[in-house]
Amino acid sequence: MDAIWIEGNRTLSGEVTVQGSKNAALPVLAATLLVPGVTRLLNCPEISDVSCMCEILRHMGARVERRGKEVTVDASELTGCRILPEHAVRMRSSVILAGALLGRCREAFFFQPGGCVIGDRPIDMHLWALGRLGVFFSGREGEIRAQALRLRGAFVRLPFPSVGVTQNAVLAAVGAEGTTRLTNCAREPEIGALCRFLRGAGADVREEGGGEIRVEGGRPLHASTFWIDADRIVAGTYLAGVLAAGGKAFLRQAPWYELKAALKAARRMGAVVRTESHGLYVERTGRLLSPGELVTGVYPAFPTDLQSPFLAAMCLAEGKSSIRERIFNGRFGVAGQLNRMGADIRIGGDRAFVPGGRRLSGCRVAAGELRGGAALTVAGLCAQGRTVVENCHFIRRGYEDIVRDLKELGADIGNETEVPPDEGRQV
Ligand code: UD1
Helix, strand or coil: CCEEEEECCCCEEEEEECCECHHHHHHHHHHHHHCCCEEEEECCCCCHHHHHHHHHHHHCCCEEEEECCEEEEECCCCCCCECCHHHHHHCHHHHHHHHHHHHHHCEEEEECCCCECCECCCCHHHHHHHHHCCCEEEEECCEEEEECCCCECCEEECCCCCHHHHHHHHHHHHHCECEEEEECCCCCHHHHHHHHHHHHCCCEEEEEECCEEEEECCCCCCCEEEECCECHHHHHHHHHHHHHHCEEEEEECCCHHHCHHHHHHHHHCCCEEEEECCEEEEEECCCCECCCEEEECCCCCECHHHHHHHHHHHCCCECCEEEECCCCCCCCCHHHHHHHCCCCCEEECCEEEECCCCCCECCEEECCCHHHHHHHHHHHHHCECEEEEECCHHHHCCCCCHHHHHHHCCCEEEEECCCCCCCCCCC
């Protein structure tokens, strides 16, 4: 059974090391396709999205070896440039492979991803940005063929600072002839990670500040070794866990300098937060207060990926609170499951209204997507009785082992191997 059980209403106490970042690892893995040599990635998270990306790279002809957190990609010779529909469906971010494939082979085949559980995820801006670099598109039965007889540098001002579009454009620009100037780029830390990796492999990629990136394309790339930094969203999820359950925790390696908006919210909610050179200490022993309204936005604003875990904690806070989601248009799916636990969240347009002051009660709930699944686990930590979160394969897309980590923080939690058919069905 693909489920996690949690015996809730127990404060946390302990230390845990935060895993490597999913959103840094995936574009760096895509970028290895630009390198006609061997790339070694260290601290690569052991999550299913990384497995899927490795499978896609193998399908392109790269030789990929994975030993724990070390991944070696030898892309000296590629044999294909087609992303299969089954890969595209499993991982929407596979679209960023298009930029790398175009940069290396001048051609890529991929699929238009459909709507998704966190809202529409169109790829119009990806296509437009690649088009600015000389890419032409044709399509048949949902498959898009991207081709560039001449891939050439250009001035590209993104209409919106999209993370994926910035990555795609940088990857294509590295393989293009001449200078590309990208403005209004995303400034998420994962963009910096990709640029650092590319520089380490010999590319001329300069982050000019103010959302501008300048790429001198066509430099020969070579073998390199790259360390994937810690995952700010995993750290933020465990922070939300401490807020919800109470107690104290030290999150080793947590990149607190990338989490300023979340730390500000945590302080407003009554937590004591101390930043240290090698991690983040968080304590919530007093009352859990409402943070008022949290508004998601592009970095450095409050990250959309953390709104669900914080939503879970806000259910218990004293006083009303709300979340305004400004990045994705359908990202409150988890509210229905939290309401099954007694949260009483109401959705109106791009806002979730949380009455607060509720005691959640454990029951069987089901994850519908990655961060929603993590949020249900957070809710389970503070609920009365036993919560069972089903469909945990969604959680494994981004969390190495949420059960192991929360156990280290003192939670009473486990993987459910077999559940008696009616256990936990209290609603
Ligand atoms: C990345 C992250 C994801 C995070 C998101 C926002 C990865 C693997 N995923 O996703 O975890 O939640 O950034 O921080 O790093 N858009 C368009 N047209 C396009 C592309 C995007 O309209 O062609 C819209 C999206 O629908 C969304 C907004 O732009 O509303 C932001 O999306 P984007 O920044 O591109 O997110 P992703 O790169 O998909």
